[in-house]
Amino acid sequence: MNNTDQIVQDADVELSFLSSVVKENGNQPAALIPILQMIQEKYRYLPKNAMEFVADALGLSPATVYGVATFYAQFSLEPKGKYVIKVCDGTACHVRGSSAVYDAICKRVELVDGKSTTKDGTYTVETVSCLGACVLAPVVTINDKVYGEMTPEAINIILDTLEKEGTNHDQNA
Amino acid sequence: MSQLTVNGKNVELNGEANVLEVVRKAGIDLPSLCYHQELTVHGACRLCMVEIEGRGIVAACHTPPEAGMVINTNSLVLRRLRKMALELLLARHDRECTTCSRSGNCKLQDLAERFGISDIQLKQDERKLPIDDSSIIIRNPNKCILCGECVRICSEVQGIGVLDFVHRGSKMVVDTAFSKKLSDTECVNCGQCAAICPTGALVIRSQVDQAWDALNDPDKTVIVQIAPAVRVSIGEEFNVPAGESTMGQLVSALKIMGASKVFDTSFSADLTVLEETNEFIQRVQSQENLPQFTSCCPAWVKYAEQFYPEYLNNLSSCRSPQQMLGSLIKKYYGKEQGLQTKDMYVISVMPCTAKKFEAAREEFTTDGVPDVDLVLTTQELAHMIKEIGVDFPALPETAPDQPFGRVTGAGVIFGVTGGVSEAVLRLGYEKLTNEKLEDVVFSEVRGYNGLRSCELKLNGQTLRLAVVNGLTNANKVLEDMKCGKVKFDLVEVMACPGGCIGGGGQPITNVNRRVRVKRGAGLYNEDQIAPVHKSQENPAVKDIYEKWLRCPGSKEAHDALHTTYKERNARCITVAATDHGKDC
Numbered sequence: 001m002n003n004t005d006q007i008v009q010d011a012d013v014e015l016s017f018l019s020s021v022v023k024e025n026g027n028q029p030a031a032l033i034p035i036l037q038m039i040q041e042k043y044r045y046l047p048k049n050a051m052e053f054v055a056d057a058l059g060l061s062p063a064t065v066y067g068v069a070t071f072y073a074q075f076s077l078e079p080k081g082k083y084v085i086k087v088c089d090g091t092a093c094h095v096r097g098s099s100a101v102y103d104a105i106c107k108r109v110e111l112v113d114g115k116s117t118t119k120d121g122t123y124t125v126e127t128v129s130c131l132g133a134c135v136l137a138p139v140v141t142i143n144d145k146v147y148g149e150m151t152p153e154a155i156n157i158i159l160d161t162l163e164k165e166g167t168n169h170d171q172n173a
Numbered sequence: 174m175s176q177l178t179v180n181g182k183n184v185e186l187n188g189e190a191n192v193l194e195v196v197r198k199a200g201i202d203l204p205s206l207c208y209h210q211e212l213t214v215h216g217a218c219r220l221c222m223v224e225i226e227g228r229g230i231v232a233a234c235h236t237p238p239e240a241g242m243v244i245n246t247n248s249l250v251l252r253r254l255r256k257m258a259l260e261l262l263l264a265r266h267d268r269e270c271t272t273c274s275r276s277g278n279c280k281l282q283d284l285a286e287r288f289g290i291s292d293i294q295l296k297q298d299e300r301k302l303p304i305d306d307s308s309i310i311i312r313n314p315n316k317c318i319l320c321g322e323c324v325r326i327c328s329e330v331q332g333i334g335v336l337d338f339v340h341r342g343s344k345m346v347v348d349t350a351f352s353k354k355l356s357d358t359e360c361v362n363c364g365q366c367a368a369i370c371p372t373g374a375l376v377i378r379s380q381v382d383q384a385w386d387a388l389n390d391p392d393k394t395v396i397v398q399i400a401p402a403v404r405v406s407i408g409e410e411f412n413v414p415a416g417e418s419t420m421g422q423l424v425s426a427l428k429i430m431g432a433s434k435v436f437d438t439s440f441s442a443d444l445t446v447l448e449e450t451n452e453f454i455q456r457v458q459s460q461e462n463l464p465q466f467t468s469c470c471p472a473w474v475k476y477a478e479q480f481y482p483e484y485l486n487n488l489s490s491c492r493s494p495q496q497m498l499g500s501l502i503k504k505y506y507g508k509e510q511g512l513q514t515k516d517m518y519v520i521s522v523m524p525c526t527a528k529k530f531e532a533a534r535e536e537f538t539t540d541g542v543p544d545v546d547l548v549l550t551t552q553e554l555a556h557m558i559k560e561i562g563v564d565f566p567a568l569p570e571t572a573p574d575q576p577f578g579r580v581t582g583a584g585v586i587f588g589v590t591g592g593v594s595e596a597v598l599r600l601g602y603e604k605l606t607n608e609k610l611e612d613v614v615f616s617e618v619r620g621y622n623g624l625r626s627c628e629l630k631l632n633g634q635t636l637r638l639a640v641v642n643g644l645t646n647a648n649k650v651l652e653d654m655k656c657g658k659v660k661f662d663l664v665e666v667m668a669c670p671g672g673c674i675g676g677g678g679q680p681i682t683n684v685n686r687r688v689r690v691k692r693g694a695g696l697y698n699e700d701q702i703a704p705v706h707k708s709q710e711n712p713a714v715k716d717i718y719e720k721w722l723r724c725p726g727s728k729e730a731h732d733a734l735h736t737t738y739k740e741r742n743a744r745c746i747t748v749a750a751t752d753h754g755k756d757c
Contacts, residue, residue: 048351051350051351052350055350060334061328061333061334061335061337061350061359062350062351063334063335063336063337063339063348063349063350063358064328064334064337065350066337066339066348066350066352067337067338070339070340070341071338071339071340071341072341
């Protein structure tokens with residue numbers, strides 16, 4: 001009963017990890033958001049069974065936890081990519097051409113049909129309303145590293161470098 | 174005494190929680206779609222806006238009243254704002270009124286009419302969201318106006334929270350956890366969400382067509398049973414005041430429709446008293462599995478199975494009165510009458526939506542045939558009566574059929590919170606003291622508060638009773654019991670506010686505590702005028718034991734009248750249970 005094609009997934013969650021997160025933050029309802037943030041940090045999304053665990057631990061209904069998880073754009077119900085690219089589309093960035101940067105990224109990583117994560121799970125591309133670095137507009141972050149004054153050309157070079165690093169890393173491993 | 178003025182008229186303040194209550198007290202029906210006296214304030218619909226001098230326009234529902242406030246409820250600006258708020262709601266509403274089961278009984282439709290909405294200037298939201306008809310409660314998000322009353326009643330009154338707001342902004346919907354089907358959730362089918370829904374976004378699955386099919390099938394003998402709480406509420410659909418019994422007219426109407434027998438479920442409530450008291454006294458004597466919880470309420474039973482499986486042995490093993498009577502009809506009465514099981518069709522008329530779920534439980538079938546074939550709510554039967562076009566209040570009064578038509582006052586008060594306890598006490602007292610009970614009224618267990626408790630001294634023994642309505646209160650009792658804060662011997666639990674009289678299947682025009690109290694008073698009145706007040710003195714019940722069941726607690730009684738419970742895990746949690754439960 002959903003107006004988006006959201007897929008809610010289970011994962012092999014580690015009970016000890018979930019318990020420690022709840023212990024660290026306390027089992028009060030007010031701790032829900034920091035707990036979800038830590039879970040998302042580990043799994044790159046919020047697995048369904050982890051949300052049910054948190055609901056039980058905090059004495060909330062699963063529907064409430066699901067409501068919070070779907071309310072905030074920072075939470076994802078499907079696994080995010082290895083690289084999470086956020087393209088700022090705040091006023092300053094928009095005026096200075098963030099749309100072209102966003103389109104260039106989507107084209108390069110082959111994102112279609114309004115999906116935000118690539119099929120191979122390498123990239124997640126999102127827009128955010130303001131990253132608070134307007135002086136560097138247009139701004140892009142990749143896994144929280146900030147790249148300022150982006151152009152379609154510049155972002156392609158950055159992605160080239162990333163891919164090379166990724167391949168080297170895989171070979172070394 | 175502090176005062177304020179509403180449209181220039183002085184109004185005394187008397188502890189009202191908000192300006193909306195004060196304005197309504199002043200006799201002005203300020204519109205609202207999201208406010209309910211018994212729930213927390215949400216403030217979403219913006220229809221109760223008023224002008225307060227020095228403050229401007231505020232929503233009355235979440236503005237505390239203050240002495241000296243100058244309130245205006247009618248101005249051109251307010252009128253324009255209200256109409257706009259309504260138009261915004263209607264632009265997201267499917268407006269398929271003629272085929273909506275809430276047509277004629279819909280707050281949104283009423284307000285559109287009252288405010289003369291003739292044209293909606295906004296673009297209609299054409300999205301068609303999927304309808305969830307997996308359960309007996311059908312959810313149609315295309316009719317939802319996001320008032321959140323269902324969300325709040327489920328979490329605040331029933332303590333479950335099956336529904337919540339999901340997603341944000343224009344994409345927001347009321348949904349279950351992970352968008353599961355309602356049948357896959359912890360919903361206990363109490364139907365309170367549908368009763369409080371101002372529109373047709375939550376409705377109870379209608380089985381009226383099935384009932385007509387059976388009633389018109391020449392090969393079927395249709396046997397109907399009517400629950401206690403129905404008689405004092407169904408009249409409301411026909412301008413009879415709440416609380417006035419229309420049992421006689423009900424029987425007549427059902428006979429006109431083609432029912433061959435009409436029985437009174439209060440009869441099997443009497444049987445329940447005998448079986449449940451017998452069980453209770455055994456437990457008191459052996460001090461095992463105490464407290465005993467009542468098991469008449471199917472919403473409570475599912476709740477216990479889901480959330481408190483460790484207490485399932487504490488539930489009375491008695492079937493509910495509906496299932497006891499269904500079982501007796503199919504197992505014994507049919508045979509006596511020379512009827513084959515396949516030719517009998519048992520319909521029960523219940524104030525309750527969870528009874529539909531209960532009747533379908535596997536435990537209550539024999540060789541795949543349910544003991545109760547169909548459950549109609551009070552509302553569904555009222556629709557059927559309207560369909561046949563009779564003047565319901567003017568129908569002659571007909572007595573229910575024998576042998577399951579002779580009832581006592583004790584059986585009738587099962588329909589109101591505290592009634593089961595009182596009926597059990599009327600027998601328990603005599604059993605435990607070996608004295609005849611003269612004054613049958615146990616005012617200790619009467620009342621409408623969600624959680625009441627009392628101690629009774631019987632023959633040197635102290636019995637501790639708790640009477641609960643609303644599952645949030647059941648949860649409180651169970652948690653307090655777990656930490657040893659309280660100790661009880663008998664706990665009566667009814668899921669719905671006020672007990673069955675406030676059931677999810679009852680007429681839903683402005684149900685509030687006042688209406689429930691009237692319905693309850695109607696049942697107590699029926700008890701008062703009844704010739705017999707104690708279940709154990711019901712001659713028909715005595716006959717049944719002599720003829721078929723020997724005595725309470727016998728093997729025959731167990732086979733026909735008792736059941737077992739099973740642990741349910743609606744959540745299918747793939748990680749083990751947590752030890753982070755709330756501290757006491």
